[in-house]
Amino acid sequence: MDKVLSNKKMIALYVLPSLLLILAIVYIPIVLTAYYGLHEWNGIGAMKFVGLDNYQELLKDETFWKSAWHSFMLAIFSGVSLILYLIVAIVLAARIKGANIFRKIYLIPMLLSSVAIAQLWLKIFHPSNGVLNSVLESIGFENPPAWLAEPSIVLYALFVPILWQYAGFYILIYYAALKNIPASLEEAAKIDGASAWQVAWRIKLPLVMEVFKVTIVLAVVGSLKYFDLIFVMTDGGPNGSSEVMASYMYHQAFRAYDFGYGSAIGFFLLVICLIATWLIRKLTASKDTIQYS
Amino acid sequence: MLLTLSLAVVVAGCGSNNGNNGNAASNAPSSEGATESQGTVDTGGEKVTVNFMHLWPEGVSAGQNKIVNQIIDSYQTEHPNVTIKQEVLDNEQYKSKLKVLSASNQLPDVGVTWAAGFLQPYVEGNLFTPVDDLLSGELNGKFVAGTTEAYAINGKTYALPLEFNIAPVYYNKAIFEKNNLEIPQTYEQFKTVVKTLSDAGVAPIALGNKDRWTGSLWYMYLADRIAGQATLAGAINGSSSFTDEGLMKAATEVQSLVDVNAFVKGFNGLSNEEAKSEFLNGKAAMYMMGTWELPNFTTNEDIPQEFRDSVGFFKFPTVDGGKGDINSWVGGPGVGLFVSENSKVKDEAKKFVEYFVTKWGEQSVTGAGVIPATKVDTSALELPQLYIDLFNEMNKASSITLFADVQMQASAAETHLNMIQALFGKAATPAKFAEEHDAAIAK
Numbered sequence: 001m002d003k004v005l006s007n008k009k010m011i012a013l014y015v016l017p018s019l020l021l022i023l024a025i026v027y028i029p030i031v032l033t034a035y036y037g038l039h040e041w042n043g044i045g046a047m048k049f050v051g052l053d054n055y056q057e058l059l060k061d062e063t064f065w066k067s068a069w070h071s072f073m074l075a076i077f078s079g080v081s082l083i084l085y086l087i088v089a090i091v092l093a094a095r096i097k098g099a100n101i102f103r104k105i106y107l108i109p110m111l112l113s114s115v116a117i118a119q120l121w122l123k124i125f126h127p128s129n130g131v132l133n134s135v136l137e138s139i140g141f142e143n144p145p146a147w148l149a150e151p152s153i154v155l156y157a158l159f160v161p162i163l164w165q166y167a168g169f170y171i172l173i174y175y176a177a178l179k180n181i182p183a184s185l186e187e188a189a190k191i192d193g194a195s196a197w198q199v200a201w202r203i204k205l206p207l208v209m210e211v212f213k214v215t216i217v218l219a220v221v222g223s224l225k226y227f228d229l230i231f232v233m234t235d236g237g238p239n240g241s242s243e244v245m246a247s248y249m250y251h252q253a254f255r256a257y258d259f260g261y262g263s264a265i266g267f268f269l270l271v272i273c274l275i276a277t278w279l280i281r282k283l284t285a286s287k288d289t290i291q292y293s
Numbered sequence: 294m295l296l297t298l299s300l301a302v303v304v305a306g307c308g309s310n311n312g313n314n315g316n317a318a319s320n321a322p323s324s325e326g327a328t329e330s331q332g333t334v335d336t337g338g339e340k341v342t343v344n345f346m347h348l349w350p351e352g353v354s355a356g357q358n359k360i361v362n363q364i365i366d367s368y369q370t371e372h373p374n375v376t377i378k379q380e381v382l383d384n385e386q387y388k389s390k391l392k393v394l395s396a397s398n399q400l401p402d403v404g405v406t407w408a409a410g411f412l413q414p415y416v417e418g419n420l421f422t423p424v425d426d427l428l429s430g431e432l433n434g435k436f437v438a439g440t441t442e443a444y445a446i447n448g449k450t451y452a453l454p455l456e457f458n459i460a461p462v463y464y465n466k467a468i469f470e471k472n473n474l475e476i477p478q479t480y481e482q483f484k485t486v487v488k489t490l491s492d493a494g495v496a497p498i499a500l501g502n503k504d505r506w507t508g509s510l511w512y513m514y515l516a517d518r519i520a521g522q523a524t525l526a527g528a529i530n531g532s533s534s535f536t537d538e539g540l541m542k543a544a545t546e547v548q549s550l551v552d553v554n555a556f557v558k559g560f561n562g563l564s565n566e567e568a569k570s571e572f573l574n575g576k577a578a579m580y581m582m583g584t585w586e587l588p589n590f591t592t593n594e595d596i597p598q599e600f601r602d603s604v605g606f607f608k609f610p611t612v613d614g615g616k617g618d619i620n621s622w623v624g625g626p627g628v629g630l631f632v633s634e635n636s637k638v639k640d641e642a643k644k645f646v647e648y649f650v651t652k653w654g655e656q657s658v659t660g661a662g663v664i665p666a667t668k669v670d671t672s673a674l675e676l677p678q679l680y681i682d683l684f685n686e687m688n689k690a691s692s693i694t695l696f697a698d699v700q701m702q703a704s705a706a707e708t709h710l711n712m713i714q715a716l717f718g719k720a721a722t723p724a725k726f727a728e729e730h731d732a733a734i735a736k
Binding site for chain 2: 042122154235
């Protein structure tokens with residue numbers, strides 16, 4: 001085996017297929033998107049080169065910045081909710097009774113497709129027959145809001161299913177990371193008289209920090225390019241009050257037939273995600289990584 | 294039946310020859326066999342495959358799907374050298390795929406398109422071929438007036454319509470009776486109806502304005518009745534302004550309907566399907582929608598008979614002092630068939646389209662509950678009363694204004710729809726509504 005892997009040609013043979021695939025379906029389209037963004041194009045007819053006009057217009061586009069703000073809000077909410085997920089994971093990993101069942105319960109939303117989740121929550125949020133409003137009415141709230149129709153509420157109403165959808169995913173990651181910590185460390189601490197709180201705060205938390213940093217990047221970037229539930233549940237409405245960057249891109253490209261502008265938004269979105277990743281990595285970088293041994 | 298079949302063959306053979314070489318006279322009297330041999334001369338008797346992409350999957354549009362297959366089968370029997378290859382997608386996927394295929398220049402030989410604004414980029418991109426030769430052929434005079442015009446750009450027609458729809462206000466007779474209400478003839482009466490229902494705790498109107506074009510219907514009717522059809526049409530095509538006094542008043546009127554809770558709660562967050570179910574469940578008393586919903590109110594067995602029997606319709610009432618006419622409708626053709634400009638079998642494709650449109654007209658009313666764009670003799674068909682009444686209304690129509698979002702170009706349509714949602718949600722004033730429209734249409 002060692003011999004095979006030291007052969008340069010063999011390495012190339014193994015790496016090449018996936019490299020070509022990723023070039024063809026990821027990197028080349030990225031370059032093409034940037035290129036389309038330089039054109040005025042309805043997606044069908046001839047393309048007209050307009051230089052940086054689309055990007056200039058984008059910088060001045062209020063609707064775009066409004067949707068960018070919504071995306072950032074989602075990123076902040078997802079980022080903060082990670083702390084909650086970590087706490088849940090720590091509790092679950094502590095061998096409490098029924099942890100196994102809870103773990104599965106938290107994971108189930110992740111197994112559902114986004115459209116199914118959207119349909120489910122549409123029923124919950126339905127203004128007159130929805131579960132939520134029926135409950136609110138039965139406990140005495142008169143005229144509860146139409147969650148998905150009020151411009152001031154809709155965004156937050158949407159955050160609930162979005163965060164709920166991914167909770168299981170992050171809890172699972174943290175759970176695995178926590179289970180990876182050698183039991184000997186915890187035992188040693190306990191023998192030294194550490195409380196459960198101290199074990200969690202001083203031993204477990206530092207040891208899962210690297211994983212936590214990775215999940216911050218995942219959550220923030222995932223939120224910035226988020227699309228599916230919003231698209232199905234409100235389509236960015238009403239009046240654009242739940243529009244995010246990705247849905248705005250879709251609307252420009254596929255509804256208004258402005259592929260050039262849509263591509264420009266898409267490319268800009270990529271740039272924003274790259275900057276966000278870089279910033280997070282930089283801000284959370286620590287010189288000394290804590291090791292188990 | 295045999296007679297119609299052979300007639301149709303003659304029709305098909307004749308029409309295409311008309312377009313090709315004006316050799317129709319020699320072909321017209323030919324029988325089925327003769328057309329066949331003539332066909333050998335025309336097409337060289339080669340095996341031809343015509344690719345046909347449409348949007349009636351079996352699961353979603355069972356009726357239409359069955360008719361399409363019947364038409365294709367009989368066409369293939371009559372033209373043994375032609376194979377029609379189908380590709381079926383559902384509505385939204387169809388639209389996306391059509392775009393992707395256009396970008397790579399691989400459109401099917403025959404496909405389904407929508408009118409006006411949807412059609413325009415394809416025509417400008419030289420992707421669809423004009424079908425005027427078919428119109429002046431055997432199909433001459435077969436279409437309901439005003440339907441093919443929606444597919445014409447710069448004097449050429451680029452697709453043949455299959456459907457035609459108008460939008461009445463459907464109402465639940467049981468709810469009206471219970472509240473001692475009559476069909477409103479004037480807008481004042483309509484407002485009284487709304488108020489009575491609202492006071493009685495019934496949602497007056499089911500509206501799913503998440504989809505936006507649904508609210509557009511209400512605005513268009515108010516605009517038509519207050520400012521008059523000509524003013525509305527002018528503003529939409531850009532020759533006059535949305536700041537017209539009547540149009541501004543229509544926009545204001547929309548907001549006052551919102552103020553009196555005329556529409557179901559949370560309408561701006563509901564899809565058309567969700568709103569429709571409010572009407573079907575008897576929770577809302579009125580529902581404005583195109584005639585494509587008729588099967589649900591007449592023949593669809595999945596909906597309780599009791600409900601279907603209690604659905605009636607009325608024309609949008611006139612407004613006192615308004616310039617509109619009660620027989621003026623909002624509506625328009627639904628989908629039509631195009632032939633690809635780059636098709637290698639253009640002649641065969643056109644023949645097929647001609648045949649398809651003719652057959653569709655005969656079968657779609659009874660088979661799928663579709664109102665075809667070709668003229669139908671209702672007296673010969675056994676149809677639910679609601680159909681017949683609406684057919685008659687259609688024939689009496691003084692004018693039919695094409696759905697605004699279909700008529701406008703894509704980017705202006707997007708602005709229109711967004712402004713409709715904003716107007717209904719009171720996020721935009723009528724003045725802002727008008728201003729944004731004018732700016733988008735002038736672009």
